[in-house]
Amino acid sequence: SQKIEQNSEALNIQEGKTATLTCNYTNYSPAYLQWYRQDPGRGPVFLLLIRENEKEKRKERLKVTFDTTLKQSLFHITASQPADSATYLCALAPLTGGGNKLTFGTGTQLKVEL
């Protein structure tokens, strides 16, 4: 069955450092991989989307890589700030059909400390 794995343990880092979160998947051939941010009691907020033929995508302090051979995506936040503290979700979407269904990972909680 399809499986998406993210670090279940919380990631604690110091302000100003780079946070790196991992998303691994099995039994899936996604066309798109997305990263969302979720704050407690709130809905996911879209951050970045990367397509299967793209290796890297950047947006401000965020960077995503996508390795379809390793079946892995890395999500980086550079110069991290306490305001970046949240749970980050990886989500996969198929190429065709599927009604744009997103399959989410369990998320990794990031805590940026002063």
Added chain:
Amino acid sequence: EPEVTQTPSHQVTQMGQEVILRCVPISNHLYFYWYRQILGQKVEFLVSFYNNEISEKSEIFDDQFSVERPDGSNFTLKIRSTKLEDSAMYFCASSPLTSGPTYEQYFGPGTRLTVT
């Protein structure tokens, strides 16, 4: 900035009752979705809706559930005969249709459903 809205923010109901969760998607969006998140678990897809019909539904979305777009702005999820295990946060989402498929989805703040 346009956003997805959902009402109510919290719904408490007794087991066996019917509930209707309401959503107003972003106005120029054409794909609509419902997801749910049981406390402490991952966000799970329920159903997607396009052109006034269901595009895809998950195994969770059985005959107990139905969706409707009763007018040009609202999108509803009806849960009949609620069970304790239906307690969860329910998220509505929408996405635009552009020249190519756009898969980023915009989520609402959620409705917390508590079944007692």
